[in-house]
Amino acid sequence: MDDREFTEWAGGCQRALVRSAYLLTGDLHRAEDLVQEALVKVAMRWPRLRDGNPTAYARQIVVRDNISWWRKRRDLLIETVRDTHVRAHEPEVALVVRRALSRLSPGQRAVVVLRHFDDLTERETADALGVTIGTVKSQNAAALARLRTGAPELLDLIGRTP
Template identity: 45%
Template sequence: MVGGRPEDVPVLASTGTWDRDAEFTAFMAAASPALARTAWLLCGDTHRAEELVQQALVRTYLAWPTARERDPLAYTRRTLANLRIDTWRKHRREVLTAPADVPEGAVDGTAEVHAERDRLVRALATLSPRQRRIVVLRHLEGLSEREVADDLGVSLGTVKSTASRGLGQLRTALSDAPTTRSTT
């Protein structure tokens, strides 16, 4: 990805005319996997993540002339984050899927990879929704601080301080490995 935009997403159709549906379809095909991963990291539930991605893509399609002028992936990511915030506001609490119920990705298949993923999911669950959103976008999606600030509509200082506190909590959560102590 260059500048937050997948390279294979055309901005103009090859004929020089603007074909909204074809252009959006190409964008959707290229961006859906990244959006699904982000949505899952934000909510921790596969079904909710799929719904969030669909809703974000519908809203992006409706605003496609505006979204395509800038960075359509950033626009869709911000829509995704805003939709997730809306669900927090509606339900006033967040219920994450138990790590044992999290579907395994086709990564490597080794037990070590799964154990690390489980540790990360559990550590992310300890963060506040805002911290998780910023840490996921900044460090797992690889966006710059400025891009995260622009995507979420917050100041650069908020991104820096929230990411710092969130990473500190993650370090603590990840360093607190379960230990068995014998009492004698």
């Protein structure tokens, strides 16, 4: 394995992966753990991944591992918004976004984060989640409808009306 090449790649994408994982989980420590595990899995497969899209592969691992974690614990009452982890330039905006995302199911949250925060296409989102484009479209529509009715403060924040 080319350690320098992997290290440069990991250093270049780690911050974006942690941001996405944090939006998915609402927990900075869990987000960092998910990214660390994804980087280890990419490192183990680096010779096969380096010429492809290792970032997409890492993102897919983060999303799938988070969904697996959530499924194992969905019977527990989990508070996903933790005010102590606000580290954005605009804490109020970060808090509104995190509260809004916490109202979505893990699948809907994954679609919203990948489509609207990571700016992936429907195809890229579908590939990352291992689902069809139709599923991405329906999850996105359901999530946006839920946000329109359940998180009007988010719409107020961006200047849209429900």
